[in-house]
Amino acid sequence: MILSIKDIRHNITHFVITTIGIGMLLMVVLGMGGIYRGIVEDATLLIDSVGADLWIVQKNTRGPFAEISRVPSNLVHRALAVPGVKFAREFVFHTIQREQNGKPLRISIMGLSWPTDKGEWIPLTSGRPLKQSHFEMIADKTLKLSIGERVKLGKETYTVVGITESMINSTGDGIGFFTIADAQSIQFDTPSEAVRLERAAREARGEKSEIGIKQPSLLENAIKPAAELPQIARPQISAVMITMMPGRNADKIAKIISGWDDVSVYTKLGQRELMLKGNVEKVRKQIGLFRVLLTIIAAVIMALIIYTMTLDKIHSIAILKLIGAPNTVILGLILQQSLILGAMGFMIAYAVGQKIFPNFPRRVILKDTDLYQLAMIVLAISICASLMGIWKALKVSPNEALS
Amino acid sequence: MSNDSKTDYAIETTNITKIYGSDNTEVVAMRDACMQVKKGEVVALLGPSGSGKSTFLTAVGLINPPTSGQVIIGGKLALDGPVAKTNLRSFRRKHIGFVFQKSNLIPFLSAVENIQVAMELSGESSREARRRSLELMDYLGVADRADNLPMALSGGQQQRIAVARALANHPSVILADEPTAALDGVSGRQVMELFSKVAHEQDAGVIVVTHDHRALDVFDTIYEMEDGLMHRKSDHELSTN
Ligand SMILES: Nc1ncnc2c1ncn2[C@@H]1O[C@H](COP(=O)(O)OP(=O)(O)O)[C@@H](O)[C@H]1O
Numbered sequence: 001m002i003l004s005i006k007d008i009r010h011n012i013t014h015f016v017i018t019t020i021g022i023g024m025l026l027m028v029v030l031g032m033g034g035i036y037r038g039i040v041e042d043a044t045l046l047i048d049s050v051g052a053d054l055w056i057v058q059k060n061t062r063g064p065f066a067e068i069s070r071v072p073s074n075l076v077h078r079a080l081a082v083p084g085v086k087f088a089r090e091f092v093f094h095t096i097q098r099e100q101n102g103k104p105l106r107i108s109i110m111g112l113s114w115p116t117d118k119g120e121w122i123p124l125t126s127g128r129p130l131k132q133s134h135f136e137m138i139a140d141k142t143l144k145l146s147i148g149e150r151v152k153l154g155k156e157t158y159t160v161v162g163i164t165e166s167m168i169n170s171t172g173d174g175i176g177f178f179t180i181a182d183a184q185s186i187q188f189d190t191p192s193e194a195v196r197l198e199r200a201a202r203e204a205r206g207e208k209s210e211i212g213i214k215q216p217s218l219l220e221n222a223i224k225p226a227a228e229l230p231q232i233a234r235p236q237i238s239a240v241m242i243t244m245m246p247g248r249n250a251d252k253i254a255k256i257i258s259g260w261d262d263v264s265v266y267t268k269l270g271q272r273e274l275m276l277k278g279n280v281e282k283v284r285k286q287i288g289l290f291r292v293l294l295t296i297i298a299a300v301i302m303a304l305i306i307y308t309m310t311l312d313k314i315h316s317i318a319i320l321k322l323i324g325a326p327n328t329v330i331l332g333l334i335l336q337q338s339l340i341l342g343a344m345g346f347m348i349a350y351a352v353g354q355k356i357f358p359n360f361p362r363r364v365i366l367k368d369t370d371l372y373q374l375a376m377i378v379l380a381i382s383i384c385a386s387l388m389g390i391w392k393a394l395k396v397s398p399n400e401a402l403s
Numbered sequence: 404m405s406n407d408s409k410t411d412y413a414i415e416t417t418n419i420t421k422i423y424g425s426d427n428t429e430v431v432a433m434r435d436a437c438m439q440v441k442k443g444e445v446v447a448l449l450g451p452s453g454s455g456k457s458t459f460l461t462a463v464g465l466i467n468p469p470t471s472g473q474v475i476i477g478g479k480l481a482l483d484g485p486v487a488k489t490n491l492r493s494f495r496r497k498h499i500g501f502v503f504q505k506s507n508l509i510p511f512l513s514a515v516e517n518i519q520v521a522m523e524l525s526g527e528s529s530r531e532a533r534r535r536s537l538e539l540m541d542y543l544g545v546a547d548r549a550d551n552l553p554m555a556l557s558g559g560q561q562q563r564i565a566v567a568r569a570l571a572n573h574p575s576v577i578l579a580d581e582p583t584a585a586l587d588g589v590s591g592r593q594v595m596e597l598f599s600k601v602a603h604e605q606d607a608g609v610i611v612v613t614h615d616h617r618a619l620d621v622f623d624t625i626y627e628m629e630d631g632l633m634h635r636k637s638d639h640e641l642s643t644n
């Protein structure tokens with residue numbers, strides 16, 4: 001006869017409600033770990049999936065993810081000239097917030113180096129990679145856009161041709177892939193009036209300058225579109241990504257590039273470190289501390305529950321002692337209930353978590369190791385929680401059965 | 404009687420005294436109580452409320468050790484003053500059956516399980532324990548309530564289950580503290596007769612604290628307590644009562 005189960009059956013409603021409560025609490029503990037995992041994964045997802053071996057960024061910045069980086073687009077050609085470099089691609093990346101159908105739409109825009117990169121490397125759940133140099137985009141599922149849907153960004157309208165899954169930036173915004181040119185025209189979109197004013201301003205500046213007075217024909221050029229003027233710099237890109245030839249040492253190539261005075265260079269690992277040490281570190285600590293707090297709270301609550309369950313049984317425990325039950329029986333009764341409570345709570349936490357976490361706005365990743373870890377934590381909590389009850393039970397005198 | 408060897412006694416107490424509290428709150432609940440109960444003997448313990456009957460019974464039952472004096476069960480010294488000379492709990496489990504005024508059943512176990520648990524604690528298999536428990540219940544006329552929780556039983560039915568539990572491990576000592584208080588006259592007498600029967604059949608020593616003077620003829624010996632002092636009643640005293 002298993003006394004712990006008999007007692008639970010006798011108080012089944014009470015026990016079920018308690019277990020659900022504990023389960024929910026443990027679910028939050030589990031979720032906290034999952035959120036942390038999610039943040040780490042999200043932070044490094046793009047770095048991993050883009051698959052560049054080296055990143056060249058603006059001198060002394062930790063870009064392009066941790067902070068803004070600006071490099072000229074011709075840096076691509078310089079990078080290509082370094083021995084051991086197989087590809088060099090432009091990297092354009094920025095986040096915008098617009099409206100679509102009256103709802104806010106946050107897109108993390110990433111440029112693809114058309115025509116070398118049409119996005120074939122991007123894992124699509126449906127649709128296709130880009131097929132033309134303009135006005136097509138690949139959207140992540142989280143953007144809630146569907147294939148064929150048209151999105152107006154700046155002066156142009158872009159058609160969704162492919163859908164990805166889990167392509168998000170470190171703050172959880174879905175990524176939209178465009179050609180570099182499109183990405184830049186979205187980024188540097190200027191209203192016609194602003195363009196007209198800028199051209200007029202250029203002319204005015206020219207009229208005042210000595211060279212403008214000496215060479216009036218220059219002024220005619222100054223009012224032309226910026227793109228037609230060789231003197232005016234092309235829009236800058238965020239970084240240059242390098243793919244090495246197979247078998248090359250990334251550190252060696254990085255050493256060469258780090259000799260250039262206008263840029264800094266990071267390996268893929270370095271970029272990951274920057275993300276994890278910089279952006280994610282505080283969040284990680286925050287969540288970690290919350291998790292510790294919640295674990296302690298769960299332990300305290302479980303201890304109180306087990307303790308009150310024991311108090312409810314004091315008379316029965318005294319009777320058991322009176323009829324000669326050894327301490328192991330009484331200890332077992334309480335410890336078993338604590339373990340059953342913990343185990344059921346854990347199962348509820350897992351089952352409910354699996355159902356509701358996918359609906360959270362940011363990813364909650366449950367790894368097997370985290371589940372084992374939580375199982376161990378729950379085991380430890382259950383044992384600790386039962387200690388107070390056991391202590392109380394062992395102090396009960398068989399005399400109390402008579403009162 | 405002085406010629407009897409020690410092992411003929413199921414229960415022996417020598418000058419057990421119990422003092423509750425200390426200094427100015429001191430209460431001497433029992434003083435120099437001596438009793439010898441032979442195997443197969445059924446003893447009634449009478450006395451007014453507060454006279455120390457329960458104190459004596461719980462001392463003999465090894466749940467409330469005396470301040471001084473010895474408790475010897477089945478020839479074995481169990482308590483020397485407050486000092487345990489054996490593992491009291493396992494000693495209780497093996498040798499002593501209790502019935503108290505309130506039935507003291509475990510509320511989350513069914514009637515049959517309440518008996519069964521005592522047997523299982525003594526190492527009986529679950530099946531055999533259940534079989535024997537049902538047998539005992541049948542014997543006590545409550546077999547039909549086997550799967551009811553104590554809550555659903557009448558006071559008398561609960562008390563019979565408690566009696567069955569006390570008999571579960573064939574104890575050599577049965578201690579009952581006002582066991583028939585919750586029973587009507589007829590079933591009260593029935594229980595007393597059962598104790599007597601078990602005592603004679605199993606060679607057990609039985610002490611029953613009772614107020615019920617109607618059933619005194621069931622007992623072999625009668626003791627009385629008053630203000631913590633115990634004395635054995637002679638047959639003459641009884642007949643004048
Ligand atoms: N735990 C205790 N603490 C102090 N005094 C007690 C305690 N138990 C009993 N007493 C006292 O001891 C005396 C005998 O009590 P008890 O043995 O219960 O008598 P009875 O069972 O004959 O009614 C009473 O005066 C009672 O107040």
Ligand SMILES: [Mg+2]
Nearest residue numbers: 456457458580
């Ligand atoms: Mg009493």
